[in-house]
Amino acid sequence: MTDHQSPDCPQPKLLLTPLVSEALLEVSGPDAVSFLHNQASCDIRQLASDKACYGTLCNPQGRVLADFVALAAAPDTLLLRLRGEILERTLDNLRRFAVFSKVQLRNASDDWQLLGLQGRVLSDALGGRLPELPSAPLTWTHTADAIALRSTDDTEAVELWVRSSAASDLLSSLRAQSALQADETVWQAATLRRGVARLSAATSGEFLPQQLNYDLIGHINFRKGCYPGQEVIARMHYKGKAKRRMLLMAAPAGTTLHAGDSLFRAGQAQAAGTVINAALPDRDAQLALVSTTEAAVEEGLLTDAKNGTALELLQLPYAVPFG
DSSP states (O other): OOOOOOTTSOOOSEEEEEOTTEEEEEEESTTHHHHHHHHBSSOGGGOOTTBEEEEEEEOTTSOEEEEEEEEEEETTEEEEEEEGGGHHHHHHHHHTTOTTSSOEEEEOGGGEEEEEEEETTHHHHHGGGSSOOOOSTTEEEEOSSEEEEEOSSOTTEEEEEEEGGGHHHHHHHHHHHSEEOSSSHHHHHHHHHTTOOOOOTTTTTSOOGGGGTTTTTTSOOTTSOOOTTHHHHHHHHHTOOOSEEEEEEEEETTOOOOTTOEEEOTTOOSEEEEEEEEEOOSSSEEEEEEEEEHHHHHHOOBSSTTTOOBOEEOOOSSOOOOO
16 A cells, blocks of 8 residues: 655655554354355355455445455454444444344454554565465465455555554564554555545445445445345446446645535535545645546536635546446
8 A cells, every 4th residue: 555755755665554543343153154244245255264355334225334344364253344433333233133143243443453564575574473475455364463464456565453462572573664654644545546435434324335436346246145235236236327436536735625525516506526535645635535426527526616626536546437
């Protein structure tokens, strides 16, 4: 997840970022796999010992409540990495369906420290602490105390999930070799550039997966069985076309955008787009993932209908087809 920095602030060889906005939800028990498979948009049953997957949890209307990356830490234990601010509401939602399943649901965030590690010398930095680094997107390797996950196609970035009981020694070693990033700006900006939307409290329950491009980047398996919202999502996929999609845009320096902010066409009071995620990787511009229509983009999106700042369209690493 390497990203551009300003010219007078060169990228260090290794950047360590505490992912304080992220959390882990644990699903365990004899029915863990079947239970989550029946709730999620991805095929949980296909998770192998070294594979992870993107997925979503949706309401019956097909609106996305949470996005996650999941892996099977053990045959009967699944870990879901999602935004911490929506973890408790996600737990509450899952518990409503767990009454008749042999499954336990809990916030496992205190058990782990989540870190982002970026740079050209990942293998050297981790030394012999891991048998090897994950070699492909959505794969992971581990020891008894740590998991290394490649959540994107970036060969110079891994997520480290380190057991809290063993974190001190590893963190001391990494801090001695890397620059510590005080916040998640650079890490999050790289996620934006790859077109991976993250649900927050402001956007949970507001969008269909297609409006966040989740059907384009692997969050939805259209061959699996039923899950909440599946009929609505499948109908749009097979019979309809997404009129609203997600695009990467930039706002000039001095502009402040937040998740859930509305965007407008000139002179029109009705919102024509919504900010899904925003990050300020340098002093020059703010990046934003925006869910909007093709017509609104062609006409131009502003932060305010009257005297708003215009946003610039940037390129995503995949094609975005509008209906």
